[in-house]
Amino acid sequence: MTLFWDCLMALLAAFGLICIAWPPLLWEKLDRYRREKHKRNEERPMELNEALEKLDALQKKSYAYEAGLSALYLDGDTVAPPDTEEGRALAVSVLAGEWHEKFTAPETGALLDYLTEHREELDRVRRRQVEELKRDYDKDRRIPADEYMEFERLTSEANAVWKRAKAGNDFGLFLPYLEKIVAINRKFAGYYDPGKAPYDALLDEYERGTSMAFYDPFFAALRERIVPLIRAVGEKEQPDDSFLHRHYPAEAQRRFSDYLMEVMGLDRAHCTIGETEHPFTLSFNNRDARITTHYYEDDLASSMYSVIHEGGHAKYDMGVADDLQYTRLAGGVSMGLHESQSRFYENLIGRSLPFIEAIFPKMRELFPEQLAGVTPEQFWRAVNKAQPSLIRTEADELTYPLHIMVRYEIEKRLIDGALEARDVPGEWDRLYREYLGVDVPDDAHGCLQDSHWAGGSMGYFPTYALGSAYGAQMLKNMEAEIDVWSPVGRGDLSQVTAWLREKVHRFGGLLEPADVVKNACGQFDPAVYADYLTKKYSELYHL
């Protein structure tokens, strides 16, 4: 600098007048010039084609990180040796952090801002991608990278600990994790939407547009109709379902799963089935889905309906249009709609008499002794036996929403601080008595039964009930448009799937959840769901 200053000062001194006032002004001017020159060289105006290429690359990167994390998760939950969480938790936390850092970098913001400005020039798919990514970006920017990594690390560990806690009926083991998961959810709710009550922000995360103000009356309306129905059913004679609990060897059940996947049209070249404690679906893309189940040798229906349920999730993911793959719009659009599909196949189709009649010959072939003398109608009555019980995933279709209401109530109060994590077991037991009239014998059959909280999800459960309500409306519309039951009665689900693909699956995330609901259900109306349950159980129990 000396030379410049020397010369400049000499010049200024020579001119005499402006030696004091000028230097700062000069600097500022020079600085602005440098910035602009840099901008011209390095940040020359983005062009649309270039921006679209960057958009595609960004989404492929998102896919790649997600796939890596999914593969680690899948491995951890299926084939990994038991005592290996440490390394996996490290990998998951770092990789998630890497993606978070990359996605929330200012370049991403600049790209999305540019594309938002040029939204009129984009086609429908690209426009929607930009909208959704921008929304994600704005939200994720609010979450500090270290907290995001902490969340990933915590839930990876918590999932492993939860498994041990459930196996050993040891809530104390899981408690510190539950406490941390509540705290981090509360904190994240503030990042999602600081203007909302924390639980509202979480509900909206899982199903855009929902809130306590939405769910409270939905559940109240449902309870008003279902509780008397359950009471009426309870006064009737229960069907015999003892044959469901004969000895069903896992190996024969595996062959049954293969058959069910075939009936559902799940192409085994693109969809496998594995075995885990808690069944789940994980889809990498529309040509690579994985479902899992759990075989109980004294319970045929458990795995049977897990396979159909998870198969329904897979059908949705695999039905999304090809041109949305490896983008933000691949996969299902919301949890509620995802559950509407899984539960549609599981309950509305899978627990219908025509479906059971269609698959019964194969069942008799696989389980000749266990099903000796059992008719399809008896089987249908058995798998629809409605009775308050302990385990959500094995609850019948009628009492199921009450299991959800218990979790909704507990989450609501955990998040607003009215309930401490350590008091969950007591509150769980109390609500099961109040809502379902059953006594919870231990936490393994109580508040430790589900993996959701261990996975970090709070606000997810209500979408299950919502999905069932959506499904009832879809069935009503489907019945009005096509002949549903004749093909199903022949074991042909292709028309049902085609309808759902047309109205729901193919859109992926291209439409807002509410628009998909409108498309497939019309105006949301919980009464349709209550009507459906009333009709079904009146028929089953001769009410």
Next chain:
Amino acid sequence: MTLFWDCLMALLAAFGLICIAWPPLLWEKLDRYRREKHKRNEERPMELNEALEKLDALQKKSYAYEAGLSALYLDGDTVAPPDTEEGRALAVSVLAGEWHEKFTAPETGALLDYLTEHREELDRVRRRQVEELKRDYDKDRRIPADEYMEFERLTSEANAVWKRAKAGNDFGLFLPYLEKIVAINRKFAGYYDPGKAPYDALLDEYERGTSMAFYDPFFAALRERIVPLIRAVGEKEQPDDSFLHRHYPAEAQRRFSDYLMEVMGLDRAHCTIGETEHPFTLSFNNRDARITTHYYEDDLASSMYSVIHEGGHAKYDMGVADDLQYTRLAGGVSMGLHESQSRFYENLIGRSLPFIEAIFPKMRELFPEQLAGVTPEQFWRAVNKAQPSLIRTEADELTYPLHIMVRYEIEKRLIDGALEARDVPGEWDRLYREYLGVDVPDDAHGCLQDSHWAGGSMGYFPTYALGSAYGAQMLKNMEAEIDVWSPVGRGDLSQVTAWLREKVHRFGGLLEPADVVKNACGQFDPAVYADYLTKKYSELYHL
């Protein structure tokens, strides 16, 4: 700018003398000032503690990307639905590219330069980490990111295609991939070391310090001793090994694998076994290893020795010191040393009479009918039957190096361009006739038998023979130091493992391969290997 220039020009004009010469000089000065100011603000001098933290973070990131890629690879090779390569190849290619970009960024170089300058202040572990990372960095900087991604994408696809090609005995299907893999290896060899012949650069990549000048005389010396030995063995009566090919149900073989892993001290809480076409070992860290095997119901020895072989790899990875985990120094130090461990357990221990005597009671229990009337000594002779054959992985210990020599010759000529990929089947058949005297019936039993080329590896095979030579020297030293065979004869491998851990495993990448070899073998001498084979087969065949 206008104001500044106007004023400056006015000043300059007023002074008259320097109006032409000065502006560029001024700009250069200003530019340097800006850069230095920026450096002071943003790149203040690094401090050692901060640099060490960055070093740890860098290595944890490396671990995380590697773990994500490994999980994708593992999934693809074990449980993924068959027709799902596309999405996985995309994910692998992008993730690998992401890491490559991150690792080869100038910041990494600056960090490693800084730590290299301060190497005297680092402890032994950190110093070695920096050395190895710097070497990786310099090499990787030479590989353009797009070519690196292309390599990852190509090998991910090639692996899937190779499986189909092998299953369908269709070399033509694999040929275009082999061509590309040769071309990319040749190109990469130039990046590894442009001063070397390409195949030398590749050999050095898999075993630092080796070259054609090293392997040519090694193989020549070996051939000189082994070929007459094989001829002598060929003139003797062959042992009966028909009982190895009775019906061994996969389920019973699975239980046998469990037993073998127990004998090897492979803790199932940290090591699983899976089933794949081609057995392999994949270790995430020293507490998370996976081995795989392949069961043939008409061949007991195949899976048995795959399990022991892969178990040997796992023992090495799991024996590396805790303080090297999640760093550049975790895992085995070189391919040759890795193979020395797998082959040590497989051949030197697993095919020894004391070992077979120790495990025979359990084998009789698992396979009572198949092994009725068979003595441990007969079994020992059967699994050591030396006879030229087609499949490398099932070759006996004596003829095995000749299988390697075929591959070495072919790779050498593929890489230097003397051989075209399309001529590989013919050349393979010719060399098998020349070296082993066997006729290759088809490519599935010929040049399509191994996965290595599909995985992108050329220059890897020779390390197998090298590993066997190392192993023979290790056994000689082990026998001089401890009582090897009494505990092995009781099925107790703990002393053998302890010796290998002390001399080889625990160091991981802390020492140079050559120093580990010196530590465990002394001076490298292929004659010890030839002596070992001569002694063993003279005893087996009463030469």
